[in-house]
Amino acid sequence: MNKIYKPNRTDWNEILKRPTQTIDAIEDIVNDIFKEVKKDGDAILRKYTQQFDGVSLDDLLVSALEVEEARTLVSDNLKTAIRLAKSNIETFHKAQITDRVEIETTSGVLCWQEKRPIQKVGLYIPGGTAPLFSTILMLAIPANIAGCKEIVLCSPPDKEGKLNPAILYTAQLCGVSQIFKVGGIQAIAGMTFGTESIPQVYKIFGPGNQFVTVAKQIATKYGVAIDMPAGPSELLVVADDTADAAFVASDLLSQAEHGTDSQVILVSTSEKMIDAVELEVEKQIKDLPRKKIARKAIENSKLIYVEDDGTAIDLINVYGPEHYIICSKNEDFYIDNTFNAGSVFIGNYTPESAGDYASGTNHTLPTNGYAKQYSGVNLDSFMKSMTFQKITEKGIEKIGNAIEVMAEAEGLQAHKNAITLRLNSLK
Amino acid sequence: MNKIYKPNRTDWNEILKRPTQTIDAIEDIVNDIFKEVKKDGDAILRKYTQQFDGVSLDDLLVSALEVEEARTLVSDNLKTAIRLAKSNIETFHKAQITDRVEIETTSGVLCWQEKRPIQKVGLYIPGGTAPLFSTILMLAIPANIAGCKEIVLCSPPDKEGKLNPAILYTAQLCGVSQIFKVGGIQAIAGMTFGTESIPQVYKIFGPGNQFVTVAKQIATKYGVAIDMPAGPSELLVVADDTADAAFVASDLLSQAEHGTDSQVILVSTSEKMIDAVELEVEKQIKDLPRKKIARKAIENSKLIYVEDDGTAIDLINVYGPEHYIICSKNEDFYIDNTFNAGSVFIGNYTPESAGDYASGTNHTLPTNGYAKQYSGVNLDSFMKSMTFQKITEKGIEKIGNAIEVMAEAEGLQAHKNAITLRLNSLK
Numbered sequence: 001m002n003k004i005y006k007p008n009r010t011d012w013n014e015i016l017k018r019p020t021q022t023i024d025a026i027e028d029i030v031n032d033i034f035k036e037v038k039k040d041g042d043a044i045l046r047k048y049t050q051q052f053d054g055v056s057l058d059d060l061l062v063s064a065l066e067v068e069e070a071r072t073l074v075s076d077n078l079k080t081a082i083r084l085a086k087s088n089i090e091t092f093h094k095a096q097i098t099d100r101v102e103i104e105t106t107s108g109v110l111c112w113q114e115k116r117p118i119q120k121v122g123l124y125i126p127g128g129t130a131p132l133f134s135t136i137l138m139l140a141i142p143a144n145i146a147g148c149k150e151i152v153l154c155s156p157p158d159k160e161g162k163l164n165p166a167i168l169y170t171a172q173l174c175g176v177s178q179i180f181k182v183g184g185i186q187a188i189a190g191m192t193f194g195t196e197s198i199p200q201v202y203k204i205f206g207p208g209n210q211f212v213t214v215a216k217q218i219a220t221k222y223g224v225a226i227d228m229p230a231g232p233s234e235l236l237v238v239a240d241d242t243a244d245a246a247f248v249a250s251d252l253l254s255q256a257e258h259g260t261d262s263q264v265i266l267v268s269t270s271e272k273m274i275d276a277v278e279l280e281v282e283k284q285i286k287d288l289p290r291k292k293i294a295r296k297a298i299e300n301s302k303l304i305y306v307e308d309d310g311t312a313i314d315l316i317n318v319y320g321p322e323h324y325i326i327c328s329k330n331e332d333f334y335i336d337n338t339f340n341a342g343s344v345f346i347g348n349y350t351p352e353s354a355g356d357y358a359s360g361t362n363h364t365l366p367t368n369g370y371a372k373q374y375s376g377v378n379l380d381s382f383m384k385s386m387t388f389q390k391i392t393e394k395g396i397e398k399i400g401n402a403i404e405v406m407a408e409a410e411g412l413q414a415h416k417n418a419i420t421l422r423l424n425s426l427k
Numbered sequence: 428m429n430k431i432y433k434p435n436r437t438d439w440n441e442i443l444k445r446p447t448q449t450i451d452a453i454e455d456i457v458n459d460i461f462k463e464v465k466k467d468g469d470a471i472l473r474k475y476t477q478q479f480d481g482v483s484l485d486d487l488l489v490s491a492l493e494v495e496e497a498r499t500l501v502s503d504n505l506k507t508a509i510r511l512a513k514s515n516i517e518t519f520h521k522a523q524i525t526d527r528v529e530i531e532t533t534s535g536v537l538c539w540q541e542k543r544p545i546q547k548v549g550l551y552i553p554g555g556t557a558p559l560f561s562t563i564l565m566l567a568i569p570a571n572i573a574g575c576k577e578i579v580l581c582s583p584p585d586k587e588g589k590l591n592p593a594i595l596y597t598a599q600l601c602g603v604s605q606i607f608k609v610g611g612i613q614a615i616a617g618m619t620f621g622t623e624s625i626p627q628v629y630k631i632f633g634p635g636n637q638f639v640t641v642a643k644q645i646a647t648k649y650g651v652a653i654d655m656p657a658g659p660s661e662l663l664v665v666a667d668d669t670a671d672a673a674f675v676a677s678d679l680l681s682q683a684e685h686g687t688d689s690q691v692i693l694v695s696t697s698e699k700m701i702d703a704v705e706l707e708v709e710k711q712i713k714d715l716p717r718k719k720i721a722r723k724a725i726e727n728s729k730l731i732y733v734e735d736d737g738t739a740i741d742l743i744n745v746y747g748p749e750h751y752i753i754c755s756k757n758e759d760f761y762i763d764n765t766f767n768a769g770s771v772f773i774g775n776y777t778p779e780s781a782g783d784y785a786s787g788t789n790h791t792l793p794t795n796g797y798a799k800q801y802s803g804v805n806l807d808s809f810m811k812s813m814t815f816q817k818i819t820e821k822g823i824e825k826i827g828n829a830i831e832v833m834a835e836a837e838g839l840q841a842h843k844n845a846i847t848l849r850l851n852s853l854k
Contacts, residue, residue, distance in 0.1 A: 078836050081829035088532035088826070095530040096540060103522040105515035105787035113523060113788075116766050118800050130838040166836055202800040220656070221644075225800040229647070244852075250845040257841040289840050317546075335815065339543050346817040349849055353842040354818055357830045360532035361540075361814040373545050373629040373652040375812035385802035387788040388762065390773040391781055399515070402508035403784045409505050409593055411557040413716050414684040418677040418778040425671075
């Protein structure tokens with residue numbers, strides 16, 4: 001682990017640099033597959049499912065029978081856990097429902113703002129070694145609360161042409177409308193254009209490898225919205241002597257096991273804590289099944305000693321961490337002064353994994369410093385705000401002249417006429 | 428005008444098609460200028476200001492003296508109008524302030540969501556024939572209410588190296604931090620990377636020609652967020668016999684004068700109304716200063732007769748208009764069943780130009796069908812939502828086991844360990 005003592009502010013950007021991703025090289029591949037899917041639909045989805053997932057499928061849609069079978073394959077223990085998580089996530093996201101905002105800005109000029117659901121959304125769930133059913137909870141639950149009419153899910157099949165039972169069980173539990181056995185670039189392209197089997201959607205959510213990430217970015221060119229741009233997952237812990245070194249180490253490792261490019265940072269005002277965490281990481285890492293991955297991420301991790309909380313908070317705001325644990329006697333100072341972070345975990349008994357699975361907050365969060373300008377996924381991510389106005393005759397008499405003057409000053413005479421005609425009709 | 432009677436649903440997509448924009452051709456130019464600005468900063472901004480705006484500038488920053496001078500050049504009449512608009516826009520956007528959402532999802536598991544301002548935002552205001560000071564109201568007012576720390580504005584100078592006084596007056600009135608005399612692709616690149624004079628920002632807002640639009644899209648590749656993708660402005664009016672044909676015509680024309688590619692659509696359940704509006708458009712268009720532009724847009728406009736309100740609403744939701752006027756005896760039916768629209772204007776005395784300037788709603792709205800998945804600019808556009816969680820010892824005992832089970836099922840042992848360590852410490 002890299003220990004850094006009192007770094008100069010001028011060096012912060014260099015120290016906090018994320019690994020650069022080379023997107024340009026992938027773009028051509030993605031563009032080509034998009035063009036193919038747009039033209040030939042399902043046939044192309046099948047072709048790439050054969051090529052990348054090694055299985056030939058007649059039907060891309062998961063059948064009711066398969067879903068039923070999956071239900072019998074998931075252990076009761078896991079079902080109970082998933083249902084508890086669902087309940088908490090539902091509670092938190094239902095609390096985010098907002099009333100319409102309505103106000104008379106001038107007497108006779110009534111304006112209101114309402115949020116309405118995005119009608120068709122697509123969820124992407126990666127395949128591979130870990131079946132990320134928890135991400136289905138994080139996406140399908142708010143989509144349902146928002147009232148999205150069509151919730152489509154795509155995930156790559158295994159070599160037997162199956163999806164993991166936990167994925168099917170969770171998708172069904174959370175009200176996903178249709179589940180498709182297709183992954184990668186071709187899945188994103190399918191939801192972008194629509195094919196014979198996959199419906200076209202208006203917004204695509206969910207994580208993925210660099211191919212999926214670039215595919216989502218390309219999808220925006222074709223008018224589809226995405227949840228947010230994605231980069232490797234990351235955790236920053238700020239800890240003083242009130243923290244528990246073993247707990248902190250376990251949190252850093254839970255981030256590190258995600259991938260070799262995971263970002264792990266400890267900021268501390270205590271040299272003692274830094275040394276203790278370093279020892280604990282060494283101790284705990286040995287028994288991890290994914291220790292090879294974790295070891296690599298830990299090699300690039302940073303333990304940064306700063307002299308005071310003020311310096312720490314400035315550094316944290318420059319970084320803008322996705323996950324952010326605060327274990328400090330001055331926790332309120334950190335809570336109040338953090339402007340850039342995705343999800344914040346406060347105190348010794350609030351590990352990141354709580355938010356990953358079951359506290360109720362969403363785990364789809366801005367990485368790569370995007371916490372500076374992007375929200376994590378929340379209920380509003382599945383809605384859009386619309387505004388309404390209704391003006392009475394009295395109301396237009398009040399604001400009409402101002403509009404005429406401004407329209408004229410902007411050289412837009414027809415805009416002015418629309419007012420003048422109405423004002424004249426009231427004379 | 429193109430009159431279309433009872434079109435088949437299968438033809439709707441064709442009828443409602445927007446003009447396609449060719450972005451690919453511009454992309455190379457934009458990419459090149461971005462690379463130049465990234466490398467050589469202000470020098471490149473000056474080079475292109477000379478080339479495109481025809482003026483050589485030493486200082487890109489507008490001075491306090493220039494702002495002071497502008498104030499004396501704006502008529503009192505216009506100042507009063509701008510201040511009235513500001514008051515209404517402030518009232519409506521302040522009403523959008525939300526409290527933090529806080530809830531205990533499980534006893535001992537406290538979760539909350541808070542919105543915090545994006546620290547640095549950039550506003551782009553186009554130059555050209557019409558000085559769009561109204562757009563400054565729409566962007567700087569909510570940025571200020573949100574609490575953004577730095578609000579940077581870029582707008583191209585005229586051949587004398589000046590900005591329009593109404594732009595400077597409005598920018599100062601609405602609390603813009605710094606105003607720069609730079610426009611086009613180079614302005615967007617400047618705010619994306621930061622230069623010697625222009626600060627780097629986290630999110631860029633505002634309209635522009637196709638070069639600016641593509642530049643904003645390219646900016647997202649470099650980690651900057653944008654308000655939304657943009658296309659030509661558009662208006663859809665739904666009107667029955669309770670509408671006033673002259674008013675409707677004036678609204679269609681106020682949209683048509685924006686540009687030759689403006690989209691103008693009337694949907695009506697009354698053939699009589701369609702004919703009356705057509706006549707009124709011909710009558711009113713003659714006296715418009717921008718009649719050449721309006722004429723071209725009107726030529727491509729569509730007057731669509733449908734047999735009933737149910738058909739009308741389906742067609743409107745397929746289109747997803749940016750601006751949407753409802754003049755119908757069944758206005759509530761349309762209000763309740765419209766899922767895709769930017770800003771809605773209800774009744775005979777609510778012209779689109781009211782929302783463009785002074786009703787209080789925002790005029791930066793999703794075009795090109797993006798109302799299906801994007802919000803118009805609103806207070807939240809200048810903030811991001813962050814989540815927090817604080818779990819007590821009792822709380823982690825309640826949800827810890829579920830997290831362990833789920834982490835294990837996803838193959839993430841270190842995630843499980845972070846819980847197990849804590850649970851063991853409580854035994």
